[in-house]
Amino acid sequence: DVVHPEYFVREPATHALPKLLEASFPQLVPFILSDLFDIYTKNNKLPPPIVDQFGRQIQAQPVDTWEPRAGVADCLFHMASLVGNNIEDLFKFYVPTALNDRHADVRSDMLRAATSTIDIHGRDHLTMLLQIMEDFLKEAPKTADYDSVRQNVVILMGKLAKDMDKDSTKVKNILGQLISTLNTPSQQVQAAVADCLPPLVPAIKDEAGVYVQQLLNVLLKSEDYAEKKGAAYGLAGFIKGLGILAVKQYNVLTELTDAIQDKSNAKRREGALFGLEMLTSMLGRLFEVYIVNILPHLLLCFGDNDAKVRDAAEDCAKAIMSKLTSHGVKIVLPGLLKGLESDLWRTKCGAVELLGAMAHCAPKQLSTCLPSIVPKLIEVLTDSHQRVQKSGTQALKQIGSVIKNPEIQAIVPVLLDALQEPTKKTQASLQILIHTRFVHFIDAPSLALIIPVIERAFQNRSTETRKMAAQIIGNIYSLTDAKDLTPYLTSILPGLKTSLLDPVPEVRAVSAHALGSMVRAMGEEAFQEIVPWLMEHLVLESSPVDRSGAAQGLSEVIFGLGADRLEKSMKEIIERSQQMDLAAHVRDGYMMMFIYLPISFGEKFLPYVGRIIPPILKGLADETEFVRDTA
Incomplete structure (x- = not known):
């Protein structure tokens, strides 16, 4: 199973084998390692070309069955803690064979395994490991075939050097070799080098300024994409090793800010954005x-004339948003929302795209910022400038792209259509939501797209549309985290209250059920005003429809709060329903509770049936006709 061609079979096996060895058969580790080396060697040979009956080659390039080798690499990674007595054999396998694998994924996995082994055992075998790697660098042919393994060996030496x-x-x-390796056109290699640098930087603290300036020069002046990216990784690694004060000490931010504002040189702007992205990451x-100081310049870069600068700005924004803390969101969000009020369409586009990039915030930050962001993005969809509209649509798509709920992920295009054309598409999106069987948890980005559609549906004149909106609210509350829902209460409750007083009984029933579901999911604390509002409408003189809707809503709310709340409420309801000194419409409102409480509680209401019969009989003989009708 470790060498199975399918990942979902290989992956658990590469976890299970080391666990088994550790728990029961540690003495077998050398033999298992030997077997893994043999399996790798066997699967590292390319099969001969496929030929037809006349000996002509049918397939130009034989298929490389790399999956078993990847399985070996994963297994070695998980065995890292067990191989302390076999380090020399293992590293003679890594260098030069496994770290020079022809498949990039296998090379990356082998480097991960070797790095993990050094992290655990490197200190105990420092001299021997360093000797293996130095011997290789001296003796290896200076040909392109060995470039990959040379780069990986330098990275491992960087790990040892700490x-x-x-x-x-x-x-x-080693530090000098690592900096040279930053020019490698491989993001994985550059990231690995940057990861090695921080512990080594104190060794050259006196010369740090020279290195930082050298990296800044490459970052802002080089024409080569890989060199610029490598310099960005290196700069970030150096600053991390020197400490955050180095940003000011070596004028790093000043140089990057000047470069990002250089209108005459797109390469400098692109390089500055690379640097900011890596520093943030x-x-x-x-x-x-x-x-906060970077954002205004980043906003302008989203509207840059150069496509490469725009791409770099997008990557930089994603990196910034993914690292923001809740405090950072509070600092950044007002500035971006203010950017939407700008008269300059480019600035407005930049603000919109940055708001869309906030979809890449951590989940905790997402739930706090999305309720503020999405309504603003929806407003942008009707902006007078077409480019701003397009940016708004793209930003909403970014939010849709981070949805983890598979049922909602499948209908994101439908929800986006409803947000863009509410008059035409709201009904269709509600019907799809109604017929969607929710199984998975509904996350914050899902809510951010669903709630505005429901909010608009509650404002619709159509009875059917409002009924569907209430049904959806009732369905999703049981599958959502209460803290994700809290910010939306102020936008949902007004529509739900209106539907609760709708002339159509079916709409009132569905709305009452939705309200009960919300109270059950979030607790009474989140609905401080709803019970007083229901009590007020329960005894409203002007409309029996309002009294009926309030009675139905109150019944569902009491059901949501549980049997204890019912017990506390029944005494007052029974007394008020037959208190003749109260106005008829007040008695009528309380009498209506006897219609809906049994419906809400079902068999749990049986203990109270005997207690409500006398007030109902009394109501049948009431002098007011509508009280008699209710009874």
């Missing part, structure tokens, strides 16, 4: 304090 004496000349030599919340 355990070496910082004053050693070897550390400085590697420094995370430490870099957050600088983000």
